Amino acid sequence: MSWYQKRRERIYDWMAGEGISLVMIEDSEGRRNQAIRWLTGQPGDALLFLSADRRSLLVPWDINMARIYAEADALIPYGEFSRRPLKALAAAAERLGVPRGSRIEIPGDTSYPRFLQCVEELSDYDIICREGSVWTELQKGRAVKDEDEIAIYRKVSKITNEIISLLEKRIRQGKLKTEAEVAFFIDAEGRKRGCEGMGFETIAAGPSRSFGIHAFPSFTGEQFGGPGLSILDFGLVFGGYTSDITLTFAAEPLSKGQEKMISLVEKAYALASSMIKSGLPTRELAQAVDGLFGSNKLSMPHALGHGIGLQAHEAPSLHNRSENEWVLEPGMILALEPGLYDPVHGGCRMENDFLVTEEGAEVLTESRIIRL
């Protein structure tokens, strides 16, 4: 049985337990959901229908692409339904023999107006749209990586680390001078090593722009690595899975304020990484770091981190809020990224990827604050 089939079986089991006859998953522009890639291998733009009798029907935008990449019991081009999701849903229910009156679960992020339309157009069925449910089941499935995924993470981490070393060398030698040179170098070196691209637009922000959490524009022709703090945040994608790391480059002269930021971010990072272990509620991790910054009268304007996988931001969330809390489990892969930002001193962030184990965590990547 393939990994895709195993993952679908998990969802079929869940459907049987909940009495759901059909689940519809959507991946489209503006509503990306890599669950379809996780379940079938299809890399993008499709609807996926899973039925209670354990059959999968994929409706891809690009049928030629799906014939190469996707594993599903049946394929129908989206064009046959005029690329209308509700038309495809009605046809899928018919084709998969979903009994009238039974429960169909549509995406939990379906807009309220679209939900009303769906209930009207598919009035023969019981349409369900909610958070939690199969969406949490998919998040949980994706959050705890299987052997195949962990093997991919070892590979993408190795590539990421090679490129971190090269970056340090080239920047020290003055061979990569501008933000754009640094960003293109990473992308090109990744692709040479078999990466399919970047997990998100690389952020390369020299000292005058590193105050931004996500600098805008994400990189320019300006100097990178000059006096002060420069931030470099990138992720390489291999076999669909992205790494996500941030390096800070600190070049003399540094102000007291900058030294304080570096020291606190390193402390926060050490604290958080030492806490990771199976059974820990993610909010406790985030609270510890927010507490450390707070006791120094500073605050971090973003979450401490997040799970990574087929998307750069996945479950589990790692933030200091009472909603969407998770408990760490072996096999989860996390990016921890404590950071501080100041309009005068610039920004400092350090981010690595961790595999949660029974006893603690294994750090997969080797980014750090580099003093030039």
Add this chain to the structure above:
Amino acid sequence: MSWYQKRRERIYDWMAGEGISLVMIEDSEGRRNQAIRWLTGQPGDALLFLSADRRSLLVPWDINMARIYAEADALIPYGEFSRRPLKALAAAAERLGVPRGSRIEIPGDTSYPRFLQCVEELSDYDIICREGSVWTELQKGRAVKDEDEIAIYRKVSKITNEIISLLEKRIRQGKLKTEAEVAFFIDAEGRKRGCEGMGFETIAAGPSRSFGIHAFPSFTGEQFGGPGLSILDFGLVFGGYTSDITLTFAAEPLSKGQEKMISLVEKAYALASSMIKSGLPTRELAQAVDGLFGSNKLSMPHALGHGIGLQAHEAPSLHNRSENEWVLEPGMILALEPGLYDPVHGGCRMENDFLVTEEGAEVLTESRIIRL
């Protein structure tokens, strides 16, 4: 009065006409909406509140960034509301003095579960979530470019055309050999000319991969421009606005099937571009092209085109469906992109950007099918 202020005034006028006390706009990960940039200059990740008494309150994720880029009557960092949209909404309603019981319009793409939560948490107000309404008003406003935007489009088109010429030369000279070299070249040349980045990930697909509508991965280390059909689809962003063009490179030997695709795509392009004029329903444009392909027993698996602007896909839509139809108006900027794809012959697409005028259209970009 700034362009941003003028645009906000338009929305205030609409609100007055509709009796809406407060509008909430959201731009967040997975739910990008550049309307906030259009109305304030803030490039990303924020909530924007517009009140009936003509005040704007911006709640940015990154306050340092907003202080540089954003024009709004008030700024409050999102962190003050624990980055929770409903908490920010309740506070904004309070702060802007929105009377209890009055109508608050939340994003039309708000999920059904979130809508229920909003109605519960803000039970003192009349919460409205619908399609059309202010969302269509914003689309309309953005679809018809003002003088400032048209000036930016002249600039980004000029840069795009310079790079098209360079590309043709370098590819002919054999200086850009792989898909990745081509993609990095465009990005680097764009940034040299002041572009802030790419409007979407460049698609550079050599003959073995051009059958994909959007090739996956979008570019690799493989050969570009070898025998057969290669597709190059990119957009450069200047001042926030993206161009969107596609070149096909055709290199001998070409099969009869490939020659037929080239000839039909050129015919479809000529037909569509000759039809553009103020007053034309967009569906008629799409139907004409689908009809041409259909009479040759072929079909195009995507829409004929789309408006462009702060996002690569904007109003007006240009497809052959009965929903979301538009009528062309002077000042709209469109990308027309007829294309055909075949698993054996590969793909052929040609795409240029047009400014709709009273009499017809002005073509802004100079992409074409280039025979190598």
